[in-house]
Amino acid sequence: MTPEWVINFGQHALYVTMIVAAPLLLTALLVGLLVGVIQAATQIHEMTLSFIPKLLAMAAVGLLVGPWMLRTLIQFTHDIIVGLPGAVK
Template sequence: MTPEWVINFGQHALFVAMMVAAPMLLTALAVGLLVGIIQAATQIHEMTLSFIPKLLAMAIVGLLVGPWMLRTLVQFTHDIIVGLPAAIK
């Protein structure tokens, strides 16, 4: 196991984590910003008003993007398992 392999593995793992987390994080950011603007305009500061729309939007995005996220993680795991014997040499 060379240092280059470990660095490459770490970079690939961080990239996959970023790609898998991005849809949910961007959805929460967009919905939170929109709800925050509405709350500031109407001066209604109820905590559940910001939580429920985020929860619903993230559930919808999870249903739409979930299969892609799962495929990405399974492919990453498969690549690790297949490449492990070559890395141990």
């Protein structure tokens, strides 16, 4: 394993992590922002009011985007397993 291969692997792993986590994180961000604006406008500051919509929205996005996320992770794992013999010399 060369240092270049390890750095390339680390960069690719971080990229895949960002891409896979982005839909759920962006959903939580947008729903949290929307609920925060509504709470500020109505002056209702209940903790469950911000938690439940985020949970439901993230579950819905997880169901919609889950197969793509799984395919991406499987492809990444496959690339690692296939490329590993060539990396070890």
